[in-house]
Amino acid sequence: xxxxxxxxxxxxxxxxxxxxxxxxxxxxxxxxxxxxxxxxxxxxxxxxxxxxxxxxxxxxxxxxxxxxxxxxxxxxxxxxxxxxxxxxxxxxxxxxxxxxxxxxxxxxxxxxxxxxxxxxxxxxxxxxxxxxxxxxxxxxxxxxxxxxxxxxxxxxxxxxxxxxxxxxxxxxxxxxxxxxxxxxxxxxxxxxxxxxxxxxxxxxxxxxxxxxxxxxxxxxxxxxxx
Numbered sequence: 155x156x157x158x159x160x161x162x163x164x165x166x167x168x169x170x171x172x173x174x175x176x177x178x179x180x181x182x183x184x185x186x187x188x189x190x191x192x193x194x195x196x197x198x199x200x201x202x203x204x205x206x207x208x209x210x211x212x213x214x215x216x217x218x219x220x221x222x223x224x225x226x227x228x229x230x231x232x233x234x235x236x237x238x239x240x241x242x243x244x245x246x247x248x249x250x251x252x253x254x255x256x257x258x259x260x261x262x263x264x265x266x267x268x269x270x271x272x273x274x275x276x277x278x279x280x281x282x283x284x285x286x287x288x289x290x291x292x293x294x295x296x297x298x299x300x301x302x303x304x305x306x307x308x309x310x311x312x313x314x315x316x317x318x319x320x321x322x323x324x325x326x327x328x329x330x331x332x333x334x335x336x337x338x339x340x341x342x343x344x345x346x347x348x349x350x351x352x353x354x355x356x357x358x359x360x361x362x363x364x365x366x367x368x369x370x371x372x373x374x375x376x377x378x379x380x
Contacts, residue, residue: 192256193231199245199252200263204236208346213354218361219368228372241267242281249285253292258375260289261297263334269303269315279318286326297367298323300332329367336363
């Protein structure tokens with residue numbers, strides 16, 4: 155009451171004792187809660203080699219890359235978007251949701267199942283190009299990881315298959331690692347009993363193989379280090 159009088163307010167008598175004053179419509183509303191900051195995101199889009207088939211989830215190569223990021227002071231979230239059995243066409247279908255959120259880098263590691271099934275190389279090329287285009291639309295840099303076709307489809311198919319990744323890397327000027335399984339393929343101690351999927355040691359070798367290219371891209375990102 156004193157405040158109201160001193161400020162030139164109404165001189166109406168106070169309300170009867172025991173009653174509450176009517177709420178003022180002029181009271182400021184509570185500010186909305188501040189948005190929770192999210193960590194920049196690395197997405198690895200691949201197949202069973204990426205998913206870590208036969209391994210604990212934390213021993214897949216994307217999980218190991220996440221560990222390397224932490225060790226080097228980068229507070230990034232790593233999304234393992236590997237699905238067993240996926241071809242480049244399957245990856246194309248789910249690329250939209252895989253790129254949702256604050257994705258700063260996409261590792262594109264598809265093609266192994268295209269090669270195992272002997273699918274047309276032009277089809278694979280178009281699928282991978284579409285994924286790269288979608289990434290570009292969102293200004294997401296791509297690390298393209300190549301794959302080799304098995305020898306049972308002939309030398310010509312293997313050559314054309316390999317060239318797809320080289321052509322895409324040059325056409326799109328993206329970071330490029332020619333072969334995901336470099337130093338792992340054909341090494342019995344680095345592969346599980348099927349001779350295809352890496353062991354934990356093999357997955358660690360893959361993470362070491364990809365790390366230099368990934369680290370270069372992370373350093374170029376505008377997000378400051380932790």
